[in-house]
Amino acid sequence: MRENIKLSLQGIWSHKMRSMLTMLGIIIGIASIIAIVSTITGNSEMIKESLIGSNNNVVTVSLYDGEWEYDMQYSSNPEGIMPLDSEFKDELEAIDTVDKVAFYNSREYSDNSIYRLDTSFTGGIYGVDDQYFGLYNYQVINGRALLQADYDNFRKVVILDNTAASSLFPGENPLGQVVEISGEPFTVVGIVSQTKSVELNINSVSDYYTYANTSSGKMFVTGAVWPMIYRFDEVQKIAVKAVDTDSMTKAGKAVEDAVNEKLGLTAESQYQFKSQDLLKQAEQLQAMSNSTNQQLIWIAGISLLVGGIGVMNIMLVTVTERTQEIGLKKAIGARKRMILGQFLTEAAVLTSFGGVLGVIFGIVTAKLLSKIMGIPTGLSIPSMIIAVLFSMCIGLIFGFLPARKAANLNPIDALRSE
Amino acid sequence: MILEMTDVCKDYFRGKIPVPVLKEINLKVEEGEYIAIMGPSGSGKTTLMNLVGCLDVPTSGTLKLNDVDVSTQTEDQLAKLRNSFIGFVFQQFHLLPEMDARDNVALPLLYAGVGLKERREKAEEALKMVGLEERIHFKPNQLSGGQCQRVAIARAVVGKPKLLLADEPTGALDTASGEQVMEIFSELNRQGITIVMITHEPSIAACANKIYHIRDGVLTADR
Numbered sequence: 245m246r247e248n249i250k251l252s253l254q255g256i257w258s259h260k261m262r263s264m265l266t267m268l269g270i271i272i273g274i275a276s277i278i279a280i281v282s283t284i285t286g287n288s289e290m291i292k293e294s295l296i297g298s299n300n301n302v303v304t305v306s307l308y309d310g311e312w313e314y315d316m317q318y319s320s321n322p323e324g325i326m327p328l329d330s331e332f333k334d335e336l337e338a339i340d341t342v343d344k345v346a347f348y349n350s351r352e353y354s355d356n357s358i359y360r361l362d363t364s365f366t367g368g369i370y371g372v373d374d375q376y377f378g379l380y381n382y383q384v385i386n387g388r389a390l391l392q393a394d395y396d397n398f399r400k401v402v403i404l405d406n407t408a409a410s411s412l413f414p415g416e417n418p419l420g421q422v423v424e425i426s427g428e429p430f431t432v433v434g435i436v437s438q439t440k441s442v443e444l445n446i447n448s449v450s451d452y453y454t455y456a457n458t459s460s461g462k463m464f465v466t467g468a469v470w471p472m473i474y475r476f477d478e479v480q481k482i483a484v485k486a487v488d489t490d491s492m493t494k495a496g497k498a499v500e501d502a503v504n505e506k507l508g509l510t511a512e513s514q515y516q517f518k519s520q521d522l523l524k525q526a527e528q529l530q531a532m533s534n535s536t537n538q539q540l541i542w543i544a545g546i547s548l549l550v551g552g553i554g555v556m557n558i559m560l561v562t563v564t565e566r567t568q569e570i571g572l573k574k575a576i577g578a579r580k581r582m583i584l585g586q587f588l589t590e591a592a593v594l595t596s597f598g599g600v601l602g603v604i605f606g607i608v609t610a611k612l613l614s615k616i617m618g619i620p621t622g623l624s625i626p627s628m629i630i631a632v633l634f635s636m637c638i639g640l641i642f643g644f645l646p647a648r649k650a651a652n653l654n655p656i657d658a659l660r661s662e
Numbered sequence: 663m664i665l666e667m668t669d670v671c672k673d674y675f676r677g678k679i680p681v682p683v684l685k686e687i688n689l690k691v692e693e694g695e696y697i698a699i700m701g702p703s704g705s706g707k708t709t710l711m712n713l714v715g716c717l718d719v720p721t722s723g724t725l726k727l728n729d730v731d732v733s734t735q736t737e738d739q740l741a742k743l744r745n746s747f748i749g750f751v752f753q754q755f756h757l758l759p760e761m762d763a764r765d766n767v768a769l770p771l772l773y774a775g776v777g778l779k780e781r782r783e784k785a786e787e788a789l790k791m792v793g794l795e796e797r798i799h800f801k802p803n804q805l806s807g808g809q810c811q812r813v814a815i816a817r818a819v820v821g822k823p824k825l826l827l828a829d830e831p832t833g834a835l836d837t838a839s840g841e842q843v844m845e846i847f848s849e850l851n852r853q854g855i856t857i858v859m860i861t862h863e864p865s866i867a868a869c870a871n872k873i874y875h876i877r878d879g880v881l882t883a884d885r
Contacts, residue, residue: 247772255762307806572756575717576770576817577745581736655717 248586252593255339261403266558267598269551272620273526274599274631276544276565278606279613286610286620301343301489302379303496305482305519316478317351322515326475326507330373336484336502343487346409349470357473358463359424360412367408367460369425370659377436379485387419387434395468402430408438423574424461426473430465431599460638484519496520548635551598552642559591559646563653570650570659584651594637599635603628620649663729664825664856665691670723672707672709682772683709684871685879687721691858693824696851698859698870699881706879707860711829715748728824745773749818749855753830754811757802757817763789764798767816774821788816792846808839817847819855824848828859832866844869 256263307314314322328347337343349358349371357363368374377389385406394401402423408442409418416530420430437460482503486495496519503511503517563570570583607623615620670687673680681725683706691697701707712718713725714846716732725732728747732740757766768785776784789798792812802810818826828847832840848869851857859870867873873884 251760258760350797556830568756569758572752572758573769573773574741575715575744575750577821579741579773582773639778656712659752661716 245585245589246390248589250635251586251589251595255590256597259290261491262440262558263594263597266555266594267551267601268505269554270548270595270598270635271551271602273544273548273551274545274602274635275606275609277541278603278628278631279609280537280540280544282607282610282621282623283426283613283619285622285624285627287537289622290620301492303484303486303492303499303519305484305517307479307481307498308516308518309514316349316475317355321475321477322479323507325373325479325515328371328480328482328503328506332506333373336482336499337540339495339498339502341486341491341498343495344375344379344485345499346373346379346483346485347467348372348376348483349467349474349478352475358425358475361411364420364436365408365412365423366461367411368462370462370464370465371474373467375547376464376483379483381438382436383438384434385437387432389434389436390464390466395466398428398468398472398635399432399466400428400469400472401465403434403436403464404432405462405464406435406461409435411460425465428473429533432633436464482517493519497534548638552595552638554592555595555639556645559587559643560649562589563646564589566650567653567658570653571655571660574653574655575659582652584647587647587650588640588643592639595635595639595642596632599632604633663689663726663857664693664695665689666724666726666729666870668724668726670713670720670725671701672706672713672718674720679732680721683879684720684881685715685877689874691825691856693856694851694854695872696847696857696859696870697872697874698861698867699874699876700862700864700867701876702858702862705876706826707876708829710876710881711827711858711860714825715778716744724858732796736789741773745770746821747823747825748875749821749823749826749850751811751818751828751831755802755807755834756812757810759811762793762799762801763805763816764827766802766813767820769784770821778789784813784820785816788820791819792816793842806839807835809884810844811839811861812846815843815850817826819850824856826855826857830861831859832863 291635307322309319309322325349333345333347350368352368353366354369356364358369372390374392374395376382382405387403390401390403393399402425404412404418412418412423413421418435422429423432424430431479434610447566467480482499484495484499486492500517500519507517509516573583609621610621613619667687670684671682672684672849673682675681675884681704687710699707699710714729716735719733727743730743732743735743746751758769761769764785767788768781769837771781771784783841786798789795790823792815794812795818796810797805797809799814800809802813803815811834814833826847831843831847835843844866847857857870859867863869875882875884
């Protein structure tokens with residue numbers, strides 16, 4: 245075996261040009277797979293970071309019907325779930341891992357209920373309390389925030405984020421203008437933006453969609469007027485700001501337990517409040533971005549197939565060229581399986597070598613991509629090992645036919661050929 | 663009996679028509695004999711050699727090597743026979759160009775499953791026997807024709823075979839190199855190796871103890 249590997253390496257070295265060309269298909273295939281995988285890994289890391297790291301340590305706790313988040317947009321108020329009051333909010337904020345709590349209602353996708361003149365608004369609308377903006381790091385960049393008087397007097401005022409402002413009022417000053425929400429006129433009083441607006445700020449899967457689909461933004465009204473435009477006593481979501489990143493999960497869990505206890509919900513109930521499992525969400529988001537890239541891997545796989553056929557072709561030529569050598573080896577006592585083994589090893593060594601070169605080339609490509617186009621990349625060691633092993637398998641598979649041809653050569657014919 | 667051929671025939675097929683190449687060959691070779699088979703080209707002598715070397719099988723008749731009927735042997739058993747019982751020397755040497763002399767000589771031992779160190783020792787020994795101990799790291803293209811043939815002889819005998827088959831061993835060599843090769847053959851025969859040699863040169867055949875002639879597939883002993 246070791247002899248065979250040594251001989252194969254000698255063979256590859258003595259036919260540098262040919263070996264290189266033979267390996268080219270494998271190299272390109274493996275390199276593109278490695279580059280794609282690196283991009284996927286990098287993307288996943290980025291999503292995870294933006295989901296957990298940069299997001300002001302906020303966890304949302306919301307009502308679930310079994311496994312699924314209860315969607316107020318398409319379902320009626322669940323029976324037996326009482327609204328939460330502001331005294332309860334103080335109780336929640338007393339939990340030591342919890343910094344601040346905000347209650348809010350939302351429609352992540354406003355379904356033809358909001359218009360500015362004839363233009364329908366497709367972003368999200370939020371009925372918020374007075375803590376919401378602070379909790380999510382929104383800052384007023386124009387006009388004003390929501391005032392206590394707005395809550396007390398059920399004023400029909402609305403705050404836009406800058407995306408909503410530019411999508412509904414392109415080139416205009418939105419302040420003082422009117423949008424129609426469920427048939428009610430609301431006056432725009434302020435524009436807000438998130439302080440970390442340069443970074444992706446993803447709180448949930450729906451947020452991801454909003455960003456991914458070039459969001460048309462968010463608008464905010466007081467929680468007080470929410471019943472006017474949607475429903476009375478709609479179950480609210482709870483945004484929990486933890487004291488630090490490490491206690492996010494703990495804080496979410498604590499709030500979840502407190503709310504369930506307060507409302508008398510247990511694990512057996514149909515409905516239950518649950519906090520987002522951030523890691524699980526990160527995985528979901530990663531899976532979404534991965535699925536597109538996985539199609540690319542299939543395409544790269546085809547180039548590997550073509551590479552494999554190239555290897556088979558060259559191996560067949562090699563067998564023909566080395567007919568005499570094979571004949572001699574048989575004459576001096578090499579058994580069939582030894583000849584088979586020799587050529588299989590040669591093919592496998594050739595493609596493994598191609599695989600290694602491909603990995604190196606792929607890493608370089610990934611690095612270049614991230615430099616030039618700013619795509620995040622991450623290197624995954626297991627995928628490199630798999631790539632090399634896989635290219636070895638290609639050698640074994642596509643080398644089999646030529647190797648069998650060599651093993652079956654008749655030694656007389658083989659020795660006779662000049 | 664090292665080699666015993668009884669009524670061995672060999673036909674080749676040209677299309678569907680059988681062309682007899684060897685006709686009822688009867689040949690007995692005792693251990694320690696040194697025989698030469700002479701014949702013009704096309705007389706079937708190489709075919710005879712291939713049969714004796716287990717590279718080909720007879721159409722009819724029996725061929726026994728060391729009292730074993732080769733037709734009863736499996737392919738792997740034949741490979742083993744070629745590896746340990748028979749040594750081949752060809753007209754064109756058939757050395758592997760990318761290996762040095764020592765590795766070429768050691769090749770049969772590799773197939774016999776001998777370890778690396780022992781292989782090298784034995785190969786060096788065999789090269790010394792043919793007078794090439796200075797050339798063990800030379801590759802075939804750095805050696806003269808005569809030297810190549812001596813490497814090939816070393817390879818043939820490195821596994822201590824009982825029977826050495828030589829097909830025109832001097833056919834590609836000049837007279838001086840040919841004589842050297844013949845001396846080595848005589849020495850090997852003195853050591854007890856049975857030799858069957860094919861040649862068309864009477865002067866070479868004269869080195870053997872016994873000469874046969876083959877013509878149109880019929881083998882006759884020399885008178």
